[in-house]
Amino acid sequence: MAEAAQKLYDLLKADANCKSLLAKNLTQERFDLLKDKTTKFGGTLADCIRSGCENTDSGVGVYASDPDAYTVFAPLLDAVIKDYHKVSELNHPNPDFGDVDKLDFGDLDPEGNLIVSTRVRVGRSHDSYGFPPVLKLEDRVEMEKKTVEALNKLEGELKGTYYPLTGMTKETQKQLTDDHFLFNDSDRFLRAAGGYNDWPTGRGIFFNDNKTFLVWVNEEDHLRFISMQKGGNLKEVYVRLVKAIKALESSGLSFAKREGLGYLTFCPSNLGTTLRASVHIKIPKLSQTPDFKAFCDKYNIQARGIHGEHTESVGGVYDISNKRRLGLTEIQAIQEMRRGVEAVIAEEKKLGG
Ligand SMILES: Nc1ncnc2c1ncn2[C@@H]1O[C@H](COP(=O)(O)OP(=O)(O)OP(=O)(O)O)[C@@H](O)[C@H]1O
Numbered sequence: 285m286a287e288a289a290q291k292l293y294d295l296l297k298a299d300a301n302c303k304s305l306l307a308k309n310l311t312q313e314r315f316d317l318l319k320d321k322t323t324k325f326g327g328t329l330a331d332c333i334r335s336g337c338e339n340t341d342s343g344v345g346v347y348a349s350d351p352d353a354y355t356v357f358a359p360l361l362d363a364v365i366k367d368y369h370k371v372s373e374l375n376h377p378n379p380d381f382g383d384v385d386k387l388d389f390g391d392l393d394p395e396g397n398l399i400v401s402t403r404v405r406v407g408r409s410h411d412s413y414g415f416p417p418v419l420k421l422e423d424r425v426e427m428e429k430k431t432v433e434a435l436n437k438l439e440g441e442l443k444g445t446y447y448p449l450t451g452m453t454k455e456t457q458k459q460l461t462d463d464h465f466l467f468n469d470s471d472r473f474l475r476a477a478g479g480y481n482d483w484p485t486g487r488g489i490f491f492n493d494n495k496t497f498l499v500w501v502n503e504e505d506h507l508r509f510i511s512m513q514k515g516g517n518l519k520e521v522y523v524r525l526v527k528a529i530k531a532l533e534s535s536g537l538s539f540a541k542r543e544g545l546g547y548l549t550f551c552p553s554n555l556g557t558t559l560r561a562s563v564h565i566k567i568p569k570l571s572q573t574p575d576f577k578a579f580c581d582k583y584n585i586q587a588r589g590i591h592g593e594h595t596e597s598v599g600g601v602y603d604i605s606n607k608r609r610l611g612l613t614e615i616q617a618i619q620e621m622r623r624g625v626e627a628v629i630a631e632e633k634k635l636g637g
């Protein structure tokens with residue numbers, strides 16, 4: 285067990301240019317302290333660090349093998365979490381979605397010139413199962429079954445159908461992915477972490493008729509709840525997601541949560557609120573300025589390409605979202621994204637866009 289971790293650690297140390305949070309925070313002292321430990325789910329240090337050691341261009345570089353890893357490997361994971369979310373203490377507040385009847389925002393781009401679409405997602409983990417490195421095929425299948433039973437109870441606007449990946453044609457998968465609804469198995473960071481083990485068994489997507497509410501089953505996290513639509517109406521998208529979270533939390537599913545850390549996810553960058561609110565937005569001018577990255581950092585927002593993380597922009601359209609998910613409430617994370625997007629729009633217009 286310690287040998288596997290040692291081999292991986294050697295790989296990490298061999299890349300002197302590695303800038304990941306793993307490289308920064310996995311000191312020799314922490315490595316020695318953790319290398320022989322195992323979680324209740326059988327997770328090891330090697331399980332947590334494999335992706336970041338095999339991919340030294342990782343930004344974060346670490347995944348939790350299971351919910352218990354956040355306790356057993358806390359000396360490493362806590363340091364990475366503080367670093368990513370820019371907090372000095374791990375005292376994440378209780379969930380607070382705000383008063384959805386009194387939100388002080390609506391459409392972020394009422395003229396409809398810049399924002400192509402808006403999406404808000406959260407991740408949830410079943411508290412009785414581990415994460416991909418320790419999951420068995422039967423666990424995934426069992427989790428999928430329990431999840432679908434809960435999803436089938438949704439009503440009204442959230443009512444929809446579950447489509448397992450097993451049996452879905454390649455053409456349908458490609459179309460749904462190109463249209464930004466479905467995930468695929470092309471992320472090498474997630475692959476190295478075990479995220480595609482037994483692919484595609486136990487995975488699938490649930491959506492309502494107009495594809496404004498979607499659930500990913502067994503992609504990176506056990507569950508991702510997603511609300512999205514064309515245009516910039518953040519209020520409609522957010523209110524729909526809050527409704528879905530509340531409905532699913534009262535449908536018999538029990539989600540992994542930890543005092544001080546909020547909702548637990550596979551990747552430490554996602555825990556806390558687990559909320560990522562994004563717009564696809566046309567910013568050909570701002571994105572070309574040398575200060576674009578600094579501008580985003582100032583507002584705690586992140587720019588991605590439009591086919592998801594680690595992809596490039598197409599035609600000056602970027603995915604702009606809140607970067608922090610921990611140490612603030614859900615409504616504060618949404619407001620942080622809103623302020624960032626409003627600033628991006630103002631700056632793009634100032635530059636003549
Ligand atoms: N505002 C948006 N409008 C339309 N599609 C979006 C929007 N934001 C993200 N997407 C799409 O969602 C899919 C998933 O994106 P991505 O993997 O970057 O983020 P994520 O699902 O939030 O998860 P993670 O941050 O863990 O990678 C991609 O197809 C991406 O294009």
Ligand SMILES: NC(=[NH2+])NCCC[C@H](N)C(=O)O
Nearest residue numbers: 342343344345346473551553
């Ligand atoms: N989808 C995510 N969890 N993204 C954040 C980290 C992704 C990858 N492991 C890295 O370190 O770069």
